[in-house]
Amino acid sequence: MSFPTEDPTGHRNPAGLLLLTFLSILLAASTSFSRSIFVYTSEPNIRVCLTESRPSLTIHLGGNYRLTYQGIGIAVLENASISFRFSLQGTPVASLPNQQIEFFSPITIEPADTLGPMVTANAADGITFNYQTYPGKFEIIPENNGGFRLINSVPLETYLRGVVPNELVNNLRPDELQACMAQAIAARNYAFFRMSDVDSFANGPTSKGFDVYADTRDQVYSGIQRYKSLADSAIQFTSGMIVEYEGQPARCFFHSTCGGHTEEVQNVWQGQPALPYLQGVSDMDSATGEPFCIYNPRFYWTVSFSGHELNRLVRTNLGMANPMFASRPVKGNVDSIMILDRFPSTRVDSLEIKTDNDSVYYVRGDRTRYLFKTSIGGILRSSMFKITVFRNYGGNIRKIVIKGQGNGHGVGMCQWGALGMSRLGYSYKQILSHYYPGTVVKKVY
Numbered sequence: 001m002s003f004p005t006e007d008p009t010g011h012r013n014p015a016g017l018l019l020l021t022f023l024s025i026l027l028a029a030s031t032s033f034s035r036s037i038f039v040y041t042s043e044p045n046i047r048v049c050l051t052e053s054r055p056s057l058t059i060h061l062g063g064n065y066r067l068t069y070q071g072i073g074i075a076v077l078e079n080a081s082i083s084f085r086f087s088l089q090g091t092p093v094a095s096l097p098n099q100q101i102e103f104f105s106p107i108t109i110e111p112a113d114t115l116g117p118m119v120t121a122n123a124a125d126g127i128t129f130n131y132q133t134y135p136g137k138f139e140i141i142p143e144n145n146g147g148f149r150l151i152n153s154v155p156l157e158t159y160l161r162g163v164v165p166n167e168l169v170n171n172l173r174p175d176e177l178q179a180c181m182a183q184a185i186a187a188r189n190y191a192f193f194r195m196s197d198v199d200s201f202a203n204g205p206t207s208k209g210f211d212v213y214a215d216t217r218d219q220v221y222s223g224i225q226r227y228k229s230l231a232d233s234a235i236q237f238t239s240g241m242i243v244e245y246e247g248q249p250a251r252c253f254f255h256s257t258c259g260g261h262t263e264e265v266q267n268v269w270q271g272q273p274a275l276p277y278l279q280g281v282s283d284m285d286s287a288t289g290e291p292f293c294i295y296n297p298r299f300y301w302t303v304s305f306s307g308h309e310l311n312r313l314v315r316t317n318l319g320m321a322n323p324m325f326a327s328r329p330v331k332g333n334v335d336s337i338m339i340l341d342r343f344p345s346t347r348v349d350s351l352e353i354k355t356d357n358d359s360v361y362y363v364r365g366d367r368t369r370y371l372f373k374t375s376i377g378g379i380l381r382s383s384m385f386k387i388t389v390f391r392n393y394g395g396n397i398r399k400i401v402i403k404g405q406g407n408g409h410g411v412g413m414c415q416w417g418a419l420g421m422s423r424l425g426y427s428y429k430q431i432l433s434h435y436y437p438g439t440v441v442k443k444v445y
Helices: 017-030 156-167 174-196 229-237 308-323 366-370 417-424 428-435
Strands: 045-054 059-063 064-069 072-076 081-086 092-096 099-102 105-113 124-130 132-135 137-142 148-155 242-244 300-306 334-342 348-355 360-364 385-391 397-405 442-443
Touching: 045 156, 045 174, 059 137, 059 148, 081 428, 099 137, 156 174, 156 229, 156 428, 174 229, 174 242, 174 417, 174 428, 300 308, 308 334, 308 360, 308 397, 334 385, 334 417, 348 366, 360 366, 428 442
Parallel strands: none
Antiparallel strands: 045 148, 059 081, 059 124, 064 072, 064 105, 081 092, 092 099, 105 137, 124 132, 137 148, 242 442, 300 397, 334 348, 348 360, 385 397
């Protein structure tokens, strides 16, 4: 999505404040292209960070692999395990089956037959790390902080095979192929932005020597075992295709469930410029009068908190929900909490909190979700919600009940809505033009 998108099943963890800073830079950059950032004439490779700052790691080679250090071949291994650790003296050490090697710059591991594990769907071929098996080329990089970074380099379309199945429901139906094709294109757009100079920013992946993380900081990328035939078909049918607006690549945000209406990008990430193709659109099916995303079994949701829990959440989360209060501790107990304004989509625009010592606090837009963040449930599913307050006989808040609909920030393509449109016979181009108005699909390689 994700940026890191929130999975339609609701199991993805949302990103935090760092992501918002990241988005600020990206959105500003995406509005000021003087030329297209995509200059690929053939399929590029993408560099994925599987882990970093790890004190030790072990990988298993499934197949025949060549190890190279500083341009010199050091071993050819087949179906072997290799571990990496730091010695007591702080020296990086690679433990191979019959030797140990000290190294101070990256070790490269690539298939001895580059036509093998690079493209295979056989889980026995590839490199296994943390119970996932990945294709392609790898680098183990010793870091100055005493950890290791593991980078997986694969062709972009192969990368998407490990991404798209994570972005939609696990068992897609044949009539959801068009939604899967739309998701493949949106995910490709995202990857291209992350691989471009436009996405360069301080301390980000570009400066670290890779393009994307393999988790919710970018798009969740898993191994060969997660490949799905329908997703593979969608990727193949749309190979090299991206979404463009007026000749420039579009910023294709997406989310799980819009709840009936998507949101304007500037309303979700405050202070960001409006983008014509990221304005709120109705997701209502004119034939049924219901949202396209109503198929999500978790379309409606309810959470409740006791008065004691509410006080704890406000004290703990207010600084995260509104950074201007980060250094100002909440005084008193919550006396009232109410929604002041809503956007046209009905998502919350501003929320007011008053305490019993007359202090007043405000939270805006999508950040209201972070006010109710718990260690178990995460943030609220969406900012499209209502609050009901229940008081005891003394007039103090006994509990609040929050009822909402949708899941995610609401910007761009609604993934469950895309599934609904696909079931109703809409094409992938119609789905993309619905959620990104004014855009067109173009094949760039």
